[in-house]
Amino acid sequence: xxxxxxxxxxxxxxxxxxxxxxxxxxxxxxxxxxxxxxxxxxxxxxxxxxxxxxxxxxxxxxxxxxxxxxxxxxxxxxxxxxxxxxxxxxxxxxxxxxxxxxxxxxxxxxxxxxxxxxxxxxxxxxxxxxxxxxxxxxxxxxxxxxxxxxxxxxxxxxxxxxxxxxxxxxxxxxxxxxxxxxxxxxxxxxxxxxxxxxxxxxxxxxxxxxxxxxxxxxxxxxxxxxxxxxxxxxxxxxxxxxxxxxxxxxxxxxxxxxxxxxxxxxxxxxxxxxxxxxxxxxxxxxxxxxxxxxxxxxxxxxxxxxxxxxxxxxxxxxxx
Ligand code: ASP
Numbered sequence: 001x002x003x004x005x006x007x008x009x010x011x012x013x014x015x016x017x018x019x020x021x022x023x024x025x026x027x028x029x030x031x032x033x034x035x036x037x038x039x040x041x042x043x044x045x046x047x048x049x050x051x052x053x054x055x056x057x058x059x060x061x062x063x064x065x066x067x068x069x070x071x072x073x074x075x076x077x078x079x080x081x082x083x084x085x086x087x088x089x090x091x092x093x094x095x096x097x098x099x100x101x102x103x104x105x106x107x108x109x110x111x112x113x114x115x116x117x118x119x120x121x122x123x124x125x126x127x128x129x130x131x132x133x134x135x136x137x138x139x140x141x142x143x144x145x146x147x148x149x150x151x152x153x154x155x156x157x158x159x160x161x162x163x164x165x166x167x168x169x170x171x172x173x174x175x176x177x178x179x180x181x182x183x184x185x186x187x188x189x190x191x192x193x194x195x196x197x198x199x200x201x202x203x204x205x206x207x208x209x210x211x212x213x214x215x216x217x218x219x220x221x222x223x224x225x226x227x228x229x230x231x232x233x234x235x236x237x238x239x240x241x242x243x244x245x246x247x248x249x250x251x252x253x254x255x256x257x258x259x260x261x262x263x264x265x266x267x268x269x270x271x272x273x274x275x276x277x278x279x280x281x282x283x284x285x286x287x288x289x290x291x292x293x294x295x296x297x298x299x300x301x302x303x304x305x306x307x308x309x310x311x312x313x314x315x316x317x318x319x320x
Contacts, residue, residue: 004086005050006141007079008134010035011072011100012059013093015130017122028122030060030093038091038123042131048138049086052079061093061100066220066311069103074211076104080112087113087141091134094118094165094173097151101160102305105149106312107211109200113146118153120171129154129171136185143190148197150182157183157190159197164302166283177284214315221314223247225303226266227281228258234265241268247275247310250295251303256280256287258295266295277310279303 010016012031016038019028035053039045056075057068072090079085092100101116108114117137119130137152149160154172162176176182183192222245226236237248250266252258256278258266270276279298280287287297298306 005052005082005084006048006087006089006138007052007054007085008035008039008089008091009072009075009079010038010053010055010091011057011061011068011093013061013091013095013097013118014122015091015093015117015119015133016058017119018124019122022124022126025121025125028124030122031058033123034058035091038130038134041123042134044135045138048135049142052085056090059093061096064093064096064100069100070211070214072100073104073107076110076114077108077211080108080110080114085112087115087146089134089137089141090114090116091130092116092118094120094153096304097174098160098163098165098302099304099308101149101151101163102301103308105160105197106308108149109198110149111147111199113141113143114149115141115146116149116151118151120153120169120173135188139185139188139190140183146190146196148199150197152185155185156181157185159194161197161305164283175283221246221311223249223275223307223311223314225249225251225307226262227251227303228253228262230259232259232262234261237262237265237269241272241274245269245274246314247277247307249277249279249298249303249306249310251281252278252287253281255285256297263295270295275310275314277306279306 014030016033017028017030018032076088115137117133121128151158151163153174158176162179166175167173182194183190266276277298278295286300289297
């Protein structure tokens with residue numbers, strides 16, 4: 001039987017970062033080392049199967065944007081559509097990994113696995129975490145039955161919907177909140193504790209068509225995030241509305257509650273046709289809706305993921 005291929009797409013991040021000193025885990029530059037070099041440096045990867053590598057971009061993921069997402073979604077869809085490809089692994093910076101994961105799951109809903117991985121320490125570090133994370137990602141990619149977009153970091157597998165960066169420095173920087181992780185990777189073996197994310201088979205072609213049409217000079221909807229806090233004012237919302245914003249996500253306190261001044265400005269924006277959603281700035285939990293709500297909640301999405309959902313919804317409605 002012909003062995004299946006796993007494609008590794010490089011996008012940059014700390015996993016491809018380099019510092020002048022091996023003991024420096026802070027003063028490094030992200031996105032310096034090519035994906036081919038990263039893969040060659042890990043001999044054990046050769047045993048993980050038939051690998052293909054491609055550099056999609058080389059950036060610090062704090063600078064991620066929709067144009068790069070389009071290219072990444074297009075390359076991911078391209079490879080997933082090949083019969084001989086079993087899975088796609090994406091090396092990525094940790095800063096916006098959860099956003100990329102959610103975007104790819106939203107547009108591709110792949111029935112094959114798409115596994116994002118990363119590192120908290122640069123490749124030049126005394127004890128870098130990238131190689132083990134990449135090996136673990138390959139173990140997930142090759143696991144029978146794996147599907148959907150997931151993230152792997154520090155031996156923990158998270159779903160795209162739930163994953164969130166929760167620590168600025170520690171190696172185990174991600175969490176799945178109340179949902180908990182999908183699985184653990186232990187010595188190359190997966191211990192599944194939940195079901196794989198749901199997928200919508202046959203969506204890849206529609207996604208490819210959407211991606212192709214979005215890529216043709218389409219302006220992405222302008223959707224911004226505003227936070228509620230003590231002493232919040234109407235000023236950010238008013239400024240954004242006069243700049244022509246199309247959507248606003250409010251990162252509310254607790255159960256999506258809003259300072260009265262911010263709420264008044266958001267209601268006014270909503271009345272003029274701006275789409276508004278309420279998420280919670282809490283790391284865990286979700287906004288529980290009430291019958292009396294006047295601003296819709298984000299249906300469990302964090303503010304950054306709700307922003308992506310709103311952008312995609314606005315794009316879909318502008319196409320109709
Ligand atoms: N700034 C880096 C990035 O997101 C951080 C990391 O990868 O850990 O690309």
